[in-house]
Amino acid sequence: MISLPGLIDVHVHTREPGAVHKEDWDTATAAALAGGFATVLAMPNTQPPATDRTTFERTLALARQKARCDFGLFVGAGPDNVNAAAGLADRAAGLKMYLDATYGPLRLDDMSLWMDHFAGWPKNRPIAIHAEGRTLAAAILMADLFKRPIHLCHVSRKEEILIIKKAKAAGIPITCEVCPHHLFLCSDDIGRIGSGRAEVRPRLAAPTDRDALWDHLSVIDVIATDHAPHTLGEKDGADPPPGFPGLETALPLMLTAVKDNRLTMDDLIAKMHHNPRRIFGLPEQPDTWVEVDPVAEWEIRPSDLHTRTAWTPFAGWRVRGRIRRVVLRGQEAFLDGAVLSPPGAGRSVR
Numbered sequence: 560m561i562s563l564p565g566l567i568d569v570h571v572h573t574r575e576p577g578a579v580h581k582e583d584w585d586t587a588t589a590a591a592l593a594g595g596f597a598t599v600l601a602m603p604n605t606q607p608p609a610t611d612r613t614t615f616e617r618t619l620a621l622a623r624q625k626a627r628c629d630f631g632l633f634v635g636a637g638p639d640n641v642n643a644a645a646g647l648a649d650r651a652a653g654l655k656m657y658l659d660a661t662y663g664p665l666r667l668d669d670m671s672l673w674m675d676h677f678a679g680w681p682k683n684r685p686i687a688i689h690a691e692g693r694t695l696a697a698a699i700l701m702a703d704l705f706k707r708p709i710h711l712c713h714v715s716r717k718e719e720i721l722i723i724k725k726a727k728a729a730g731i732p733i734t735c736e737v738c739p740h741h742l743f744l745c746s747d748d749i750g751r752i753g754s755g756r757a758e759v760r761p762r763l764a765a766p767t768d769r770d771a772l773w774d775h776l777s778v779i780d781v782i783a784t785d786h787a788p789h790t791l792g793e794k795d796g797a798d799p800p801p802g803f804p805g806l807e808t809a810l811p812l813m814l815t816a817v818k819d820n821r822l823t824m825d826d827l828i829a830k831m832h833h834n835p836r837r838i839f840g841l842p843e844q845p846d847t848w849v850e851v852d853p854v855a856e857w858e859i860r861p862s863d864l865h866t867r868t869a870w871t872p873f874a875g876w877r878v879r880g881r882i883r884r885v886v887l888r889g890q891e892a893f894l895d896g897a898v899l900s901p902p903g904a905g906r907s908v909r
């Protein structure tokens with residue numbers, strides 16, 4: 560048995576309020592604990608989105624009642640909430656800016672709005688950004704112009720990781736995350752998964768993009784799941800929404816990669832605990848750890864998952880490394896498949 564610090568997932572869609580048929584704070588944080596995560600940072604693209612004091616506090620109140628692990632909440636950048644958002648900076652995990660099309664209503668097209676938020680949001684508080692391809696290059700330019708750190712979400716392509724590497728070398732204050740699905744899946748997998756189910760933003764990329772992420776692991780600060788559950792009815796329907804659940808498969812996939820010598824255990828702990836904690840300024844959780852059986856081999860089965868939608872693009876994959884126990888601030892929170900931490904046990908990180 561080996562012991563890891565409580566993992567931190569900086570990119571989770573809990574879906575509550577507004578879409579609890581997909582997930583809620585209870586099931587999302589149960590899935591987090593089952594996956595070895597002791598803290599989740601939740602995205603603001605809910606219904607309504609968390610963009611002002613009322614919607615933000617209402618969502619946080621739900622989290623306080625229902626979360627089984629520790630949590631933070633991003634405030635969403637909208638077209639007319641620069642001051643309202645900045646006023647929540649001390650309470651928020653960070654500001655989330657959607658600069659390209661994805662699921663939900665939050666999207667900023669006009670670069671003058673980006674500049675307003677860059678100027679308004681406190682420099683010592685994180686900004687997380689959804690930006691792909693050339694939009695990502697424009698976001699990096701803005702980090703340089705405003706001399707302020709930004710965190711780039713779910714980097715998926717070779718051209719993106721290469722420009723991030725260049726920008727970091729030039730001293731531009733950027734960090735980035737990559738999701739397990741972009742490390743382990745590519746466009747070759749879409750037929751097997753099914754085209755509706757395989758919808759995700761950023762899309763599954765070419766094999767050369769996937770390989771470039773592995774070739775530039777040292778440029779990747781964080782492994783984040785972008786846990787984005789939708790029901791199978793929705794995924795198999797006429798207009799499939801993008802997104803995969805990921806909380807319960809991330810650590811086993813990464814442990815399997817450690818076994819295969821694709822990264823070290825120290826890399827895993829840096830990208831799933833230390834770097835997320837540093838980038839987002841999160842408190843250390845005392846008496847919190849994850850016990851893993853590193854040699855247990857098992858098959859990923861949708862029926863074993865705690866996430867409400869209970870499907871995964873990794874169904875049937877054999878992985879090595881099983882999460883046996885999670886202790887959260889001294890309390891046994893997960894043991895051999897059972898989530899023991901009750902709703903309301905989670906604490907806010909701010």
Ligand code: NCD
Pocket residue numbers: 572604661662663689758759760761785787788801802803
């Ligand atoms: C996310 C969602 O469903 O909320 N979907 C996705 O494909 N990643 C939105 C996002 O993170 O861009």
Ligand code: ZN
Pocket residue numbers: 661689712713760761
């Ligand atoms: Zn996104």
Ligand code: ZN
Pocket residue numbers: 570572602785786787
């Ligand atoms: Zn997301």
Ligand code: ZN
Pocket residue numbers: 564832833836843
């Ligand atoms: Zn630590």
